[in-house]
Amino acid sequence: xxxxxxxxxxxxxxxxxxxxxxxxxxxxxxxxxxxxxxxxxxxxxxxxxxxxxxxxxxxxxxxxxxxxxxxxxxxxxxxxxxxxxxxxxxxxxxxxxxxxxx
Numbered sequence: 001x002x003x004x005x006x007x008x009x010x011x012x013x014x015x016x017x018x019x020x021x022x023x024x025x026x027x028x029x030x031x032x033x034x035x036x037x038x039x040x041x042x043x044x045x046x047x048x049x050x051x052x053x054x055x056x057x058x059x060x061x062x063x064x065x066x067x068x069x070x071x072x073x074x075x076x077x078x079x080x081x082x083x084x085x086x087x088x089x090x091x092x093x094x095x096x097x098x099x100x101x102x
Contacts, residue, residue, distance in 0.1 A: 007055075007058055008055075011051060011054070011055040011058075014051055015048055015051050015052060015055070018044055018045075018047060018048045018051065019048055021041075021044055022041045022044045022045050022048065025037045025038070025040055025041035025044065026038060026041045029041060046087070046091075050084050050087070053080050053083060053084065054077075054080055054084075056076075056080070057076040057077045057079065057080035058077065060073035060076040061073060061074045061076050061077050
């Protein structure tokens with residue numbers, strides 16, 4: 001008998017801690033006029049979005065199959081990984097364009 005691992009608590013704690021960290025960074029970044037803190041908060045917020053996407057895809061992968069979707073949504077984890085990689089490539093392209101303009 002295989003035991004299914006539940007990641008809900010880990011995702012909840014990870015997302016909550018990251019959101020708190022983002023709020024603190026934005027508050028202190030605005031308070032001391034630090035663009036570095038605000039930029040890092042933006043980076044951490046994008047990590048939160050990645051965690052939410054991974055959580056949703058993990059949930060969808062566990063849904064039951066139907067007559068129409070005989071495999072269910074198990075491929076959603078692959079699509080989530082693809083979307084996260086595309087997000088990283090987009091960030092890299094933006095940074096590269098900023099560097100070339102300098």
